[in-house]
Amino acid sequence: MPVIIFTEHSEDKIKKSSLEAVSYGVALAGKLNTEAIALVVGPTAAPLSQLGEYGIKKVVHANDTAIIASDTKSMAAIISQAVDAHQADVIIFSNTLTAKGVAPRLSVRMKAGLVTGAVALPDLTNEFTVRKTVFSGKAFADVTILSPKKIISLNQNAFEIIKSTGAAEVIPFTTATIPSSIKIKKVNRMAGEISLAEADKVISAGRGLKGPENWGMVEELAKLLGAATACSRPVADSNWRPHHEHVGQTGLAIAPDLYIAIGISGAIQHLAGVNRSKTIVVINKDPEAPFFKAADYGIIGDAFEVVPKMIEAIKQLKK
Amino acid sequence: MKILVCISRTPDTTAKIAFTDNNTKFATEGVQWIINPYDEWYALVRAIELKEKDASIGIHLVTIGGAETEPIIRKALALGGDEAIRVNSIEEDPYFIASQIAFVAKEGSYDLILTGKETIDHNGSSIGAMVSELLDMPFISLATKxxxxxxxxxVTREIEGGEEEAEISFPLVISCQKGMAEARIPNMRGIMAARTKPLAVKEPQSAEKLTTTKAFVLPPAKSGVKLIPAETPELLVQLLREEAKVI
Known part of the structure; x- marks a missing residue:
């Protein structure tokens, strides 16, 4: 019966996207009159009992040091053991890079219909129907899960974190060891950057900036606002910025609260990746730029004049 | 070494997205169809690059779809696939599709199965991982090398905030994304050769459906842009704070 939420952690903190998934799982469990259980896999010093502040009463912690996140097979096996042990019927993921490898494996393992990229709670009056993004954010589909067991992978920034009070009970969970077939050779992590997928504010720039040497003001604006930086495809293709910053149809699809596009014309492929952002600001010197049609606020002007003035105005505000 | 590349047909990236039949079907009128960009640019082209270094590699393609998918299969053959299999079904449930690919993969005993990271229409990002579970193989998602x-x-894959390099024994399944290969276009020799390359059509095997799409919805249109004069960006900052409440 219960709803299990696969809860990810990084650097001894529960990830923001997982808190969204937890809030979603707790809300769904309420609708289904059942219990929401958070499942945490792998060792972490994150204070798991604090998940109670998000409505969780029970945390199941598979505290096995041997598990690596990339090993999707072991990860799916562990989750399915926890699902069986608690007779859960619904499993919630945040649609992260880890979930993309694990959730479909679990779907096969448990014969549980999977909806990835969900943006709202299931409609229970219409069987069990979940709204998800399709056509790279240009539309939504209402997908009905037909199987008794169900898996939902929730898009990031699609569901509000709901605070509650209380502490959760943390129950250790021992799983059978599964030998890994994957040998990790090396890991490169860019320290200190805000994860683009999780960021609630994103400052993005395009070819209008003329060259990589002009990104200083973009980075400064991002830093002031606590935002992540992103870019358009031509910018990534020209290696002005790293590929993982590319947002759009063939890059990352994001949905922050605030998306500021500087010197990006707004080709349909770019819009597809960002049009779920709650507030879109476009700064472009071309009044014909298609991006203005998709924007909430716009400035027709030269980025090299407008952005420094914005930075000054924000600094004033912070004083 | 045998590689199986999974190919999907999708609307062109600039296609107008609209729906018919009471919003239950994608409106295909006037739509140009392409090989799903992730399948083509990254999965297929990387397989071809590997074959160019080692001619003993065989590249097979698999598509689940009706006869209308054959033009994109021929294009994939023109780029450099050796032969193709089309499973004749228009089902769209990911579990059903993954099951069909797994049946084909079992028959062909491939060392490596490549998919794109997702299709640009369904955005499911689930076929590769499903196939790996059905075949009990390791799966590497979102590979960039x-x-x-x-x-x-x-294989190098994207992880949150960075990348990770791993070694995995064959057989395995990999989903591919940007970084894997350089996009290319088929040449005339490839197009001519593709005409006579084998394209086998198989009927689907029975498999369950775990999901069904009921309807599509277009997002509400934006109410219109509020323009702020270029001389007063501070007004924008004020609106973002007081009206949009985002900073």
Missing amino acids: LNIEPTQAI
Whole structure:
């Protein structure tokens, strides 16, 4: 019966996207009159009992040091053991890079219909129907899960974190060891950057900036606002910025609260990746730029004049 | 070494997205169809690059779809696939599709199965991982680099905030994204050769459906842009704070 939420952690903190998934799982469990259980896999010093502040009463912690996140097979096996042990019927993921490898494996393992990229709670009056993004954010589909067991992978920034009070009970969970077939050779992590997928504010720039040497003001604006930086495809293709910053149809699809596009014309492929952002600001010197049609606020002007003035105005505000 | 590349047909990236039949079907009128960009640019082209270094590699393609998918299969053959299999079904449930690919993969005993990271229409990002589970193989998602050695693959994949390099023994399944290969277009020789390359059509095997799409919805249109004069960006900052409440 219960709803299990696969809860990810990084650097001894529960990830923001997982808190969204937890809030979603707790809300769904309420609708289904059942219990929401958070499942945490792998060792972490994150204070798991604090998940109670998000409505969780029970945390199941598979505290096995041997598990690596990339090993999707072991990860799916562990989750399915926890699902069986608690007779859960619904499993919630945040649609992260880890979930993309694990959730479909679990779907096969448990014969549980999977909806990835969900943006709202299931409609229970219409069987069990979940709204998800399709056509790279240009539309939504209402997908009905037909199987008794169900898996939902929730898009990031699609569901509000709901605070509650209380502490959760943390129950250790021992799983059978599964030998890994994957040998990790090396890991490169860019320290200190805000994860683009999780960021609630994103400052993005395009070819209008003329060259990589002009990104200083973009980075400064991002830093002031606590935002992540992103870019358009031509910018990534020209290696002005790293590929993982590319947002759009063939890059990352994001949905922050605030998306500021500087010197990006707004080709349909770019819009597809960002049009779920709650507030879109476009700064472009071309009044014909298609991006203005998709924007909430716009400035027709030269980025090299407008952005420094914005930075000054924000600094004033912070004083 | 045998590689199976999974190919899907999708609307062109600039296609107008609209729906018919009471919003239950994608409106296909006037739509140009392409090979799903992730399947083509990254999965297929990387397989071709590997074959260019080692001619003994065989590249097979698999598509689940009706006869209307054959033009994109021929294009994939023109780029450099050796032969193709089309499973004749228009089902769209990911579990059903993954099951069909797994049946094909079992028959062909492939060392490496490549997919794109997702299709640009369904955005499911689930077929590769499902196939790997059905075949009990390792799965590497969102790979940005792939090199092969006689018994194993060396794969770099995207992880949150960085990348990770791993070694995995064959057989395995990999989903591919940007970084894997350089996009190319088929040449005339490839197009001519593709006409006579084998394209086998198989009927689907029975498999369950775990999901069904009921309807589509278009997002509400934006109410219109509020323009702020270029001389007063501070007004924008004020609106973002007081009206939009985002900073």
